[in-house]
Amino acid sequence: MRLSKLGAGLLATTILGASAASAQDVTLTIESWRNDDLVLWQDVIIPAFEAQHPGINVEFTPSAPAEYNAVLNSKLDAGSAGDLITCRPFDASLALYENGHLADLSDLDAMGNFSPVAQSAWQTDDGSATFCVPMASVIHGFIYNAEAFRELGLEEPETVDDFFAVLDAIAEDGGYIPMAMGTADQWEAATMGYNNIGPNYWQGEEGRLGLIAGEQSLTDEQWVAPFRQLARWGDYLGRGFQAQTYPDSQNLFTLGRAAIYPAGSWEITGFNAQADFEMGAFPPPVPNDGDECYISDHTDIAIGLNAASPNAEAARSFLEWVGSEEFATIYANALPGFFSLSDFSVEMEDPLAQEFVSWREECQSTIRSTYQILSRGTPNLENETWNASAQVIRGAEAPEDAATRLQEGLASWYAPQQ
Amino acid sequence: MKPPRIRWHILVFLAPALLVYTTIMIFPLFNTLRLALFDEVDQARVFVGLDNFRTLFGDPRWSASFWNALGNNFWFFVIHMLVQNPIGILLAAILSHPRLRFAALYRTAIFVPTILSFVIVGFAWKLILSPIWGIAPEMMDSVGLGDFFQPWLGLEGTALTTLALISVWQFVGIPLMLIYAALLSIPEEILEAGECDGITGAAAFWKIKLPLILPSIGIISILTFVGNFNAFDLIYAAQGALAGPDFSTDILGTFMYRTFFGFQLQLGDPHMGSAIASAMFAIILIGVCIYLFGIQTRLRRYQF
Numbered sequence: 001m002r003l004s005k006l007g008a009g010l011l012a013t014t015i016l017g018a019s020a021a022s023a024q025d026v027t028l029t030i031e032s033w034r035n036d037d038l039v040l041w042q043d044v045i046i047p048a049f050e051a052q053h054p055g056i057n058v059e060f061t062p063s064a065p066a067e068y069n070a071v072l073n074s075k076l077d078a079g080s081a082g083d084l085i086t087c088r089p090f091d092a093s094l095a096l097y098e099n100g101h102l103a104d105l106s107d108l109d110a111m112g113n114f115s116p117v118a119q120s121a122w123q124t125d126d127g128s129a130t131f132c133v134p135m136a137s138v139i140h141g142f143i144y145n146a147e148a149f150r151e152l153g154l155e156e157p158e159t160v161d162d163f164f165a166v167l168d169a170i171a172e173d174g175g176y177i178p179m180a181m182g183t184a185d186q187w188e189a190a191t192m193g194y195n196n197i198g199p200n201y202w203q204g205e206e207g208r209l210g211l212i213a214g215e216q217s218l219t220d221e222q223w224v225a226p227f228r229q230l231a232r233w234g235d236y237l238g239r240g241f242q243a244q245t246y247p248d249s250q251n252l253f254t255l256g257r258a259a260i261y262p263a264g265s266w267e268i269t270g271f272n273a274q275a276d277f278e279m280g281a282f283p284p285p286v287p288n289d290g291d292e293c294y295i296s297d298h299t300d301i302a303i304g305l306n307a308a309s310p311n312a313e314a315a316r317s318f319l320e321w322v323g324s325e326e327f328a329t330i331y332a333n334a335l336p337g338f339f340s341l342s343d344f345s346v347e348m349e350d351p352l353a354q355e356f357v358s359w360r361e362e363c364q365s366t367i368r369s370t371y372q373i374l375s376r377g378t379p380n381l382e383n384e385t386w387n388a389s390a391q392v393i394r395g396a397e398a399p400e401d402a403a404t405r406l407q408e409g410l411a412s413w414y415a416p417q418q
Numbered sequence: 419m420k421p422p423r424i425r426w427h428i429l430v431f432l433a434p435a436l437l438v439y440t441t442i443m444i445f446p447l448f449n450t451l452r453l454a455l456f457d458e459v460d461q462a463r464v465f466v467g468l469d470n471f472r473t474l475f476g477d478p479r480w481s482a483s484f485w486n487a488l489g490n491n492f493w494f495f496v497i498h499m500l501v502q503n504p505i506g507i508l509l510a511a512i513l514s515h516p517r518l519r520f521a522a523l524y525r526t527a528i529f530v531p532t533i534l535s536f537v538i539v540g541f542a543w544k545l546i547l548s549p550i551w552g553i554a555p556e557m558m559d560s561v562g563l564g565d566f567f568q569p570w571l572g573l574e575g576t577a578l579t580t581l582a583l584i585s586v587w588q589f590v591g592i593p594l595m596l597i598y599a600a601l602l603s604i605p606e607e608i609l610e611a612g613e614c615d616g617i618t619g620a621a622a623f624w625k626i627k628l629p630l631i632l633p634s635i636g637i638i639s640i641l642t643f644v645g646n647f648n649a650f651d652l653i654y655a656a657q658g659a660l661a662g663p664d665f666s667t668d669i670l671g672t673f674m675y676r677t678f679f680g681f682q683l684q685l686g687d688p689h690m691g692s693a694i695a696s697a698m699f700a701i702i703l704i705g706v707c708i709y710l711f712g713i714q715t716r717l718r719r720y721q722f
Contacts, residue, residue, distance in 0.1 A: 070679055070686070095685060099461065184572050186662050187682070240549020242572025242663065248550050371683065379479055380684040383660065391664055396574060412479070 026314040027057040029082030030303070031075070033068035040334050048330055049321055056314045076101045076306070083309035084318065087132035087302040089121035090371050096304075097124070097131040103305040104129045108316065110323020117365070118341035121299035125373070132302035133322045136331060136338035139356045140196040140296040143263040143271065145256060146278040148176050152259075156282040160229060163285040167236045170259045178236035180258030181393075182244025189389035190382070192262040193233065195368045197284045198226040199294035204366030212373055214416025218407040219400075225287070227392045227399030234393050242394055250274075265356045266300075268337035272350070281355045283363060297365035299341060377413035384409050447699070453692035470693035484694070486665055487673040488701070490578055494669055495646040497582035498589075503638055505586070506593025507631075511623055513594070514601040525598070529591035536588075540655030543584045547571055571656065574666040581667055585652050589645075593638045600634040601627060633717050640709045647702050650675060670698045 030041070041060035049058060061082060063071045069092055075081035076096070085102060087093040096102045105111065106129050111119070114134050122132035149155070152173055157163040170178040183189050202208065202222040210216035216223070238244065238252065253261040254274035261267070263281070271279060286293050303322055305315050321327055328340035329347065336350035339357050348354055370382040384406055391397035397405075411417040457466045474480050509528060513521050531539065547554050549569045558567045570580040604627060612618075612626050650671025653661055659681050661668035676684070678691025 091683065091685065182572075184662065185658060186660055238550065240555075240569035240572065243544075243547065243549055243569030244572070245544070248548065252550060375683040378684070378687075380682075382683040383681060386660065386682075387662070387664060390662065394663065396664060409479070 025055055025057055026311045027059060028084055028311055028315055028318055030060045030084040031072055031082040032062040032086035033065040035062040038062060044334050045330055053317060079308060081306055083306050083311050083315045085304045085306050087122055087304045089299050091376055093122055093132055100307055102131040103307040104131055105305060106130045108319060110320045113323050113342045115343060122302050132304035133319050134302045134341040136301050137297050137341050138300045139265045141263060141281050141283045141356060143261045143279055143281045145259050146280040148259045157285050159289050160285045160287050171236060177238040177252060177258040179260045180249040180252040181237055181262050182241045182249050183390040183393050184243050184245045186386040186390040188246055189393050190386040192264060193230050194226050194385060194389045195296050196262055197229055199296055199366045200284055200286050201225040204294035204364045208366055208369045219403045224399055224403045227402050230389060230392045231399050234395050265337035268352050269335060279352055281352055283359045293363035294366055295359050295363045296368055298367045379409040381410050450692045450695050453689060454696045457689045470689055474693050483673060487668045487670045491647055491669045493578060494582045495643060497579060498586060498642050498646055502586040502590050503593050506590050507597050509594045510597035510601055513598055528594055531588045532591040536651035537655045539588050540652050544656055572663060574663045577663060578667045581652060581656060596634050596638055597631055600631040604630050630720060633719060636714055636717055640706060643705050644702055
């Protein structure tokens with residue numbers, strides 16, 4: 001492995017002199033699912049760290065996103081996992097911590113740079129131990145083709161009525177597919193649909209925590225209303241959206257054939273590279289004019305320490321650095337759309353990323369409703385929500401029926417909802 | 419009387435295959451069956467007897483998923499039996515016609531999809547049938563059938579049948595080859611004797627060739643059955659582990675995969691997964707037994 005990093009090695013030697021490759025060197029290996037970011041880690045992030053920490057080499061060894069959890073679990077069980085583990089939010093990482101695979105990082109100095117909400121995705125339920133250093137969140141909203149909007153004389157919609165007026169206007173013109181989304185892969189319907197527009201109805205954290213506490217039910221109006229809106233989306237998606245996959249939707253939008261794309265901010269990098277038109281973004285429209293707005297600002301990625309790592313000390317110094325302002329700035333600018341969770345105010349250059357992050361000032365942040373605690377049992381609420389959202393958009397299930405089904409499934413195993 | 423000599427060479431020649439087969443097939447099979455009798459409680463594995471099966475068949479949610487997957491699996495199998503095997507036999511009959519030109523070319527062309535990976539087949543057909551970039555909508559448009567195009571893979575009513583037909587396209591080469599070989603092995607004398615009795619053309623096929631290839635058809639049926647009830651790859655490649663839309667393409671393989679390895683926020687449950695795998699094993703075992711004892715023993719074989 002070390003030979004394959006010849007390029008990085010050469011770079012390091014030019015900076016640090018020939019002594020860098022001495023025998024006391026520690027090599028840290030990072031497990032990750034972000035294989036898209038391989039070049040970024042190798043060319044930007046790791047050299048920046050290694051320049052300040054002679055004697056520590058870092059290797060980024062990602063696996064495919066869909067296989068990451070399974071691969072990581074087998075590696076941890078076999079004792080062959082890397083020193084640093086990229087953490088999925090909530091239960092997947094919590095299970096690793098409870099099984100003794102992740103070390104408690106509560107005593108890390110850098111933890112002071114993160115708010116309790118930012119840490120919540122990588123804490124025990126009682127908040128007593130934090131086991132991963134938060135790296136980034138993703139924000140949901142809608143990205144649109146600004147040139148198409150200008151051509152049709154449209155403005156960013158503020159309310160749900162405006163939103164459908166805009167969609168109607170695009171549909172009437174006929175030059176663009178109003179909105180690019182399909183239901184073949186199902187997850188977009190829940191992630192970019194239900195959990196994108198929903199917080200405006202269930203009022204963000206209030207509704208989410210109410211659901212966890214058992215004070216609210218998925219059949220309450222504020223949880224059914226997002227399904228009612230989704231049921232109207234079907235008319236504005238392209239022909240054959242039932243078989244349209246996630247990459248299909250991305251391509252439809254970046255080729256300029258669709259005007260609006262229900263998005264997560266992680267799309268920004270790809271869209272900047274693919275689309276040759278000007279893009280804008282607007283937050284999920286509020287139900288009534290003047291309502292407070294809520295956005296899904298989802299804690300998505302963090303990094304923790306393999307409890308069995310022989311290089312714990314070096315790994316801790318890497319984690320301290322991940323919690324620093326320098327890392328936050330490098331990461332947020334190298335990957336526009338992945339926003340730092342730290343308390344530092346990070347300057348970003350990408351206009352679209354700036355637009356997304358500006359909503360944090362105007363709106364209240366929340367995370368996806370199904371991620372914390374509620375997807376611990378069988379049936380799994382998150383997976384059921386994919387199915388229900390896709391069904392509602394296809395018109396195969398009424399919003400009320402979908403909500404009832406989800407509630408029954410949740411109540412079947414979650415005591416506070418019984 | 420001399421005691422019978424131990425024939426060591428038999429043992430020596432059997433040993434490698436037996437060893438390999440035991441370690442990679444028989445041991446995992448029994449270990450899976452064993453795993454189905456356990457559950458994890460407070461991070462410790464405890465013996466629970468048949469509890470997992472009680473959950474699988476007794477809990478309304480689990481059993482609904484199971485019967486849905488089993489029903490879909492039967493439909494998948496029925497399509498193969500009704501479409502793949504008759505077409506395979508028909509093609510074999512045509513190909514074995516002595517005056518057909520380019521027979522080797524057709525044979526190869528039809529067999530090639532069989533050696534393609536499921537991922538390639540799933541992806542290629544997804545693209546062909548894509549309502550956005552696919553060539554299917556335009557091809558249908560060009561012959562005036564454009565209005566009949568539907569996003570078949572995305573509709574609950576048609577997705578499973580579409581996938582079954584894709585699988586038929588991929589595997590029609592297998593029955594073709596087996597039947598073709600059986601047809602070629604029929605001696606000319608028998609057909610000539612039939613001709614003398616006035617049995618020619620189609621009648622020769624129905625009255626002479628078909629009875630002679632029945633054992634091959636039996637083998638193909640059982641291979642199809644086992645293959646279909648173990649199927650997983652194509653559905654996973656084309657529709658993902660959630661087997662959408664609304665589980666209408668969920669078969670036992672994808673159901674087992676989702677349960678065993680987990681999916682998205684659903685953590686894997688090896689014990690319930692093993693219970694489903696055991697149920698699959700039982701279904702296939704019963705099917706094969708019915709064939710072996712109910713059908714194969716009654717098939718009449720002819721020696722030439």
